[in-house]
Amino acid sequence: MTGPSLHVGIDVGGTKCLGVALDAEGNLLREDRRPTPRGTGSVDRLIDTLVELAGSLGQYDSLGVGVPGLVTREGVLRAAPNLDGVADFDVAGGLRARVDTRVRVDNDATCAALAEWRLGAGRGSNDMILVTLGTGIGGGVVAGGALQRGHNGFAGEFGHMVIDPYGPPCVCGRRGCWERYASGSGLARLAREAAVGRRVSRVLDLADGDPEAVRGEHVQKAAREGDRDALAVIDEFGKWVALGLVNLTNALDPDVFVLGGGLAVGADLYLEPIQRWFGELIYSPDLRTHPRVAFAYWNERAGAVGAALLDQLDE
Numbered sequence: 001m002t003g004p005s006l007h008v009g010i011d012v013g014g015t016k017c018l019g020v021a022l023d024a025e026g027n028l029l030r031e032d033r034r035p036t037p038r039g040t041g042s043v044d045r046l047i048d049t050l051v052e053l054a055g056s057l058g059q060y061d062s063l064g065v066g067v068p069g070l071v072t073r074e075g076v077l078r079a080a081p082n083l084d085g086v087a088d089f090d091v092a093g094g095l096r097a098r099v100d101t102r103v104r105v106d107n108d109a110t111c112a113a114l115a116e117w118r119l120g121a122g123r124g125s126n127d128m129i130l131v132t133l134g135t136g137i138g139g140g141v142v143a144g145g146a147l148q149r150g151h152n153g154f155a156g157e158f159g160h161m162v163i164d165p166y167g168p169p170c171v172c173g174r175r176g177c178w179e180r181y182a183s184g185s186g187l188a189r190l191a192r193e194a195a196v197g198r199r200v201s202r203v204l205d206l207a208d209g210d211p212e213a214v215r216g217e218h219v220q221k222a223a224r225e226g227d228r229d230a231l232a233v234i235d236e237f238g239k240w241v242a243l244g245l246v247n248l249t250n251a252l253d254p255d256v257f258v259l260g261g262g263l264a265v266g267a268d269l270y271l272e273p274i275q276r277w278f279g280e281l282i283y284s285p286d287l288r289t290h291p292r293v294a295f296a297y298w299n300e301r302a303g304a305v306g307a308a309l310l311d312q313l314d315e
């Protein structure tokens, strides 16, 4: 090997693949992106895309890839609702047949947790939980100073913790999953319900008067203008987020929650209600140190940076 070592990480998203190159100290040297292949033959074309994108970032010593969905510890993508035509796809095997370097494949949110733990908002923690609040909810767990994958490799699917078995249907086929309430789409749903109930008139104005067109951004914008109805929706949303964080705390007792995903851009709006509701809902609040709630450092780059760091972990 010549020159300093280079570690490439790629985050495979529903629409684009983002690649980064890190040096051995974790400095971000380069990044590049490609559209994620869709439709027939997308599996083979995805491998082509990953190989080509990695090559565009320089001569690398390891390649890590984060993929959305259920990924086994061997790097096989069992199910990926956001990548059409992809099921039971051996991503790691497909890449190893094509590149002459170390390859690791893991779940994208697990990669994001690794990035925030080693180089981001969870640095120094031994017990960190990352929760990504986007269209759905993903996550990752660091417990006792180690990244947790679980028996199958499927740990951290917090979005599908059922918090109301009679609640609204979820993409996973069950009802009342946490992500139906506490994600970006959950926030929009809470706002639409308020709009149908003839509240949130400012939110409705921002959505051109159509309750079905209400999105999370409209609620955030109205709340920033000080609209009381929008702030009430944010408060209710904060309660749902806190309820899931309380459940995770009862299970794992972390010292920090790192919140990432698309909703982290509204961090300043959510932090107070989340912390207040957490205090209301947690079991024996006076007998514990409450976990810190931090917002992600890496945002949309977290998955790619964490994928590049996979090579540092023990198998």
Ligand SMILES: [Zn+2]
Residues within 6 Å of the ligand: 159, 160, 170, 171, 172, 173, 174, 177
């Ligand atoms: Zn679900």
